[in-house]
Amino acid sequence: MLLEVPTDIPKEALQRLLVALADDELVLGHRDSEWTGHSPILEEDIAFSNIAQDEIGHALLWFTINEQLGGKSPDWMGFERNWKHFTCCHFTAFPKGDFAYTVVRQYLFDVGEQVRLKNLSTSSFPPLKEAAEKIIMEEGYHLMHSQSLVERLGDATEESHKRMQAAIDTAFPQALGMFEELTGEDELVKAGVFSGNEPLKEQWLEIVVPALTSASLELPVEKKNGKFTIDAKAEEGGRKGWQKEHLKQLVEDLQTVYKMSPGGSW
Amino acid sequence: MDTQWETYEVFHQTKRGDPHVHVGAVHAPDPHMALQMARDQFARRMKCASIWVVRTKDVARTDYQDETFFAQILDKSYRDPKAFEAPDKGEH
Numbered sequence: 001m002l003l004e005v006p007t008d009i010p011k012e013a014l015q016r017l018l019v020a021l022a023d024d025e026l027v028l029g030h031r032d033s034e035w036t037g038h039s040p041i042l043e044e045d046i047a048f049s050n051i052a053q054d055e056i057g058h059a060l061l062w063f064t065i066n067e068q069l070g071g072k073s074p075d076w077m078g079f080e081r082n083w084k085h086f087t088c089c090h091f092t093a094f095p096k097g098d099f100a101y102t103v104v105r106q107y108l109f110d111v112g113e114q115v116r117l118k119n120l121s122t123s124s125f126p127p128l129k130e131a132a133e134k135i136i137m138e139e140g141y142h143l144m145h146s147q148s149l150v151e152r153l154g155d156a157t158e159e160s161h162k163r164m165q166a167a168i169d170t171a172f173p174q175a176l177g178m179f180e181e182l183t184g185e186d187e188l189v190k191a192g193v194f195s196g197n198e199p200l201k202e203q204w205l206e207i208v209v210p211a212l213t214s215a216s217l218e219l220p221v222e223k224k225n226g227k228f229t230i231d232a233k234a235e236e237g238g239r240k241g242w243q244k245e246h247l248k249q250l251v252e253d254l255q256t257v258y259k260m261s262p263g264g265s266w
Numbered sequence: 267m268d269t270q271w272e273t274y275e276v277f278h279q280t281k282r283g284d285p286h287v288h289v290g291a292v293h294a295p296d297p298h299m300a301l302q303m304a305r306d307q308f309a310r311r312m313k314c315a316s317i318w319v320v321r322t323k324d325v326a327r328t329d330y331q332d333e334t335f336f337a338q339i340l341d342k343s344y345r346d347p348k349a350f351e352a353p354d355k356g357e358h
Contacts, residue, residue, distance in 0.1 A: 041270065041271065041293060042270075042293060043292050043293055043294065043303040043306065043307065046306050046307060047302075047303070047306045050306055050310060141305075144302065145302055148298065148299055148302060152295060152296075152299070
């Protein structure tokens with residue numbers, strides 16, 4: 001079934017947005033799944049496996065809308081596409097690191113998703129709006145989980161604080177890459193598809209800065225006269241498909257079984 | 267050294283009004299996290315209306331070795347309500 005796109009919405013840019021959303025979920029979901037069997041606590045093992053499945057489910061929703069706009073099938077996008085054509089932000093693709101990095105990345109991502117989904121749930125493109133309303137229900141729980149861990153680990157012990165601060169120092173500039181401008185974004189904003197990445201970044205900062213500060217963690221951010229100034233270089237390029245080697249490894253892992261028996265089913 | 271967190275007993279309720287039933291235990295650093303862990307272990311696939319968690323060490327328990335606590339030595343069958351038919355269980 002093909003969806004009709006209102007004439008004022010640029011279809012190509014809309015698909016670019018959908019694939020970027022899906023790729024972030026698919027790739028971070030894969031990283032989360034790497035904790036299965038390796039988490040420091042049995043319950044967190046199950047929690048991260050659960051989150052991984054949820055994220056990949058969200059990727060499927062976005063890929064399905066993309067397919068209905070004339071794009072390739074979700075399976076093709078996940079299992080046959082060359083890694084160089086992924087448009088996830090680098091942030092979601094970096095190796096899983098230690099548990100502190102995993103928790104911090106998940107938290108920064110979950111808040112990013114929260115503001116993005118809230119924004120998309122007022123989208124002028126109904127399928128996008130409906131999917132966002134569904135996903136936001138599950139993401140609320142993800143955020144509660146990662147936020148609880150950040151609040152506790154930020155100043156639990158000297159060791160936990162040290163690791164969490166190191167994780168923030170690494171993850172924060174990477175996380176800014178979530179808000180890299182998409183090609184054709186202006187037209188999407190004009191057509192009311194979403195509000196654009198810059199305002200989303202501001203909303204994200206309004207949440208993460210006070211929350212991390214109250215967890216005794218420091219950020220390279222200052223707020224003056226109601227405006228944030230960031231003393232860090234955003235890790236960008238992912239949205240343009242300038243991917244790094246660790247994504248190549250990830251995509252190879254992701255596609256291994258599929259490629260052993262292309263077209264197979266079970 | 268035991269590096270795991272302490273355990274919480276988990277009680278699961280399928281729908282409002284049903285009893286909370288003991289389903290197992292989770293490791294957690296505090297009650298709030300215990301609820302989140304319990305949700306992931308016991309409420310993800312099972313239908314769930316409510317969950318209780320109780321710190322395992324706060325549960326007072328009997329001792330399996332103590333033979334006198336539940337002992338019934340003398341014949342007490344005269345106390346059993348055997349002499350009349352119970353009416354059908356009413357809806358309540």
